[in-house]
Amino acid sequence: MDISSKMQNVIEEQLKEIEEKENVKIIYCVESGSRAWGFASPDSDYDVRFIYVRNKEDYLKLNKNRDVIEWRLDDVLDINGWDIQKALRLLYKSNPTLFEWSMSPIVYKTTPQWEKISGIVSQYFLEKTGVYHYLSMAKGNYREYLKTDEVKLKKYFYVIRPILACKWILDKKTAPPMLFSELMNECLDDELKPEINRLLEIKKQTSELGKGKRIDVINDYIEKELAEIEKKADIIENEYNDWEILNKIFLEILEQ
Structure with missing residues (x-):
């Protein structure tokens, strides 16, 4: 950094x-x-x-x-x-x-x-606006990059980060922090942290993560969280x- x-x-x-x-x-x-x-x-x-x-x-x-x-x-x-x-x-x-x-x-x-x-x-942060922004980002990147058998591995970060941002907003009612590590430590399920940390270390040390086999445990998590976030977003009152x-x-x- x-x-x-x-x-x-x-x-x-x-x-x-x-x-x-x-x-x-x-x-x-x-x-x-x-x-x-x-x-x-x-x-x-x-x-x-x-x-x-x-x-x-x-x-x-x-x-x-x-x-x-x-x-x-x-x-x-x-x-x-x-x-x-x-x-x-x-x-x-x-x-x-x-x-x-x-x-x-x-x-x-x-x-x-x-x-x-x-x-x-x-004072100007609106919960509904924030959740819908990050939800749209996560859904778009997931749909475009991570649903085939072989995927661009770095794109997992461009889906997981907005998902965690949504979870932060829904839990704390504030704008999410920039640092991925802070979001991950606070909002990511413990069983997923080793896999995400492994990808994180590779990305930091190499010029390109490259392509690899889809990681089913992460994809399952993504689909579950997207569905849950969408349900919760729909009932947030407008401000x-x-x-x-x-x-x-x-x-x-x-x-x-």
């Missing part, structure tokens, strides 16, 4: 270049994806995600700027970010990606402006958020 000082410097230089060329201020930047989840392969790329703010005048123009910056995508770096307006609108909708960014264990940059937002993020705090924070950040 540690980032080398060399890569830290490379990423910081990229952020400075974005600010200069795009005329924005980056108020928060983190690692997302497998490195932040804690199961990166040696050759995994760096999924760098940031939140930025433009000058106040830019938000008053009739010709609006794009609300995303897609900066770089290659074998080493995947860098893109969201405008503060987009981020706050998605927070209002309890967007799970934003919660993941806010809890990333690898932070490249933070600011007092972001601290204003991070202090209220948890709604409020704009007032987000509008206030947005205006305060612009004034700074």
Whole structure:
């Protein structure tokens, strides 16, 4: 999970270049994806995600700027970010990606402006939205990658992690943590932990898990959990958020 000082410097230089060329201020930047989840392969790329703010005048123009910056995508770096307006609108909708960014264990940059937002993020978490997001992710990856006799073994993590995220939400009523180890220790059945740990060690040490025979004990667990989560998700009551705090924070950040 540690980032080398060399890569830290490379990423910081990229952020400075974005600010200069795009005329924005980056108020928060983190690692997302497998490195932040804690199961990166040696050759995994760096999924760098940031939140930025433009000058106040830019938000008053009739010709609006794009609300995303897609900066770089290659074998080493995947860098893109969201405008503060987009981020706050998605927070209002309890967007799970934003919660993941806010809890990333690898932070490249933070600011007092972001601290204003991070202090209220948890208030905007909606249980039903979170469960349905991770349930859809788990079902999609399972259906596409893990139902044949031979499967891409790394895809087990892209099904098990969202399942465990659902179980965390249903149990604790809060956004799930980023780290897979924390989810696994808290939410995974004990009898499955040795098999998952075996796959985890292989993934961390090799560039590619590759294909292998379907692991029936994991597939059985996945199918059982997906059915149970779907039943529980259907009876969660809808909740709604409020704009007032987000509008206030947005205006305060612009004034700074």
